[in-house]
Amino acid sequence: MIEQRGRVILVDDETSVRQTTAQWLELAGFTVTQFDNANAALAVLNPDYDGILVTDVRMPQMDGQELLQLALQQVPELPIILVTGHGSVDMAITAMREGAYDFIEKPFDPERLVETLHRACEKRRLTLENQRLLQRLHHNASIEDRLIGLSPAMDRLRREILRLAKLDTNLIIYGETGTGKELVAQCLHEFGPRAEQPFVPLNCGAIPESLFESELFGYEVGAFTGASKRRIGKFEFSAGGTLFMDEIESMPLNLQVKVLRTLEQGSIERLGDNRARSLNLRVVAATKTELKGDEAFRQDLYYRLNLGQLYIPPLRERTEDIPLLFEFYARQGAQQQQQDYQPCSVQEMRTLQHYAWPGNVRELRNIALRFGMDPQCNLTELLQPTASEQSDIASGELPLLLQVQNFEAHVIRQALQQYRGNIQQVMDALDLPRRTLNQKMHKYGINRSDFLS
Structure with a gap:
């Protein structure tokens, strides 16, 4: 069964290129809706659309750059990827400044396109989830x-x-x-x-x-x-x-x-x-x-x-929650300043997930609020734990059972990292049967897919 990776609106006036690209993306797990002109794509876009937009740049009537501007007016923060066979550095810089998620030149590497679309779909999912949380938070509707x-x-x-x-x-x-x-x-x-x-x-x-x-x-x-x-x-x-x-x-x-x-x-x-x-x-x-x-x-x-x-698990035991938490609090920071939120880049989000977070969610919240209030701030400089936070971690002032669990989870993650997600090699290295390893990975929220080469 093909993994469902997200929804894509694909716009290209060249039928053969559009159909070939759509077929490749569908085989990669995306649900693709095709259009041969920009106006038709704009007609189906709405703020609740849970997918992304991929468009060619050179098209009759309305080109991809104009589509980019109008689409972002209809659906702010929609990830839009521009594809062109006639690109230049100036064109790419202009597109990114105007809000494009990425700019890809033809002929493109299909694997790179799939990876870029996968990240863009994940970003769109996080954006919509954050919007729902912000709308519902003051109602305290559920524990989620x-x-x-x-x-x-x-x-x-x-x-x-x-x-x-x-x-x-x-x-x-x-x-x-x-x-x-x-x-x-x-x-x-x-x-x-x-x-x-x-x-x-x-x-x-x-x-x-x-x-x-x-x-x-x-x-x-x-x-x-x-x-x-x-x-x-x-x-x-x-x-x-x-x-x-x-x-x-x-x-x-x-x-x-x-x-x-x-x-x-x-x-x-x-x-x-x-x-x-x-x-x-x-x-x-x-x-x-x-x-x-x-x-x-x-x-x-x-x-x-x-x-x-x-x-309560520390943030390092649930790193998959970091993007959602960071975007949620960063949006709050932007709202406090009554300004538009400028989302993290892909590289910045990776930096967030590789950071140790010694101060846990409190530290993440403070940094995210500052990032949302001032999009020009340097995220790397913000990610410097204070002396007090470092001493909390170094002191090991945790129940013995929790220290043992933290160590066990760390060893399993290290082994998965070393063997690039190869479960058999991890089992051999740690001398664990498959059932026990699976139970421990589930207990600590460890996903094998995060360590695949």
């Missing part, structure tokens, strides 16, 4: 609108979130810095039975130890010097809803005892007040370190929280 990604790893994460959201139990989220732990916690809240109640975030690492107790439990007037008015603590404020405790590993040990007692008794006492106030809430904790066996973290509190676990 909140957690963006088409990789197997993200599919698994979304399924786990929906399953655990309904259970309405305390749980722990594991993930590196910048992977989106608070967003995952929000999804657990919004897709669970407490969605109409408060979602209260608390960063345990950002609160001074001297203020921790009052921040969590609140206080009455006169409870201590300076307590001139009553304050409702985070526990009480989130009653009925969800309390999200980020960086819970940084909570002082003496406070962990009080948090444990609160969860066990289902009630709190404000500072300066002896009355117990009942609580009904869900606690979602997040950490980038392994809590089990950590001497600085009470194990009885760990087991009270660990009624469920979620692992």
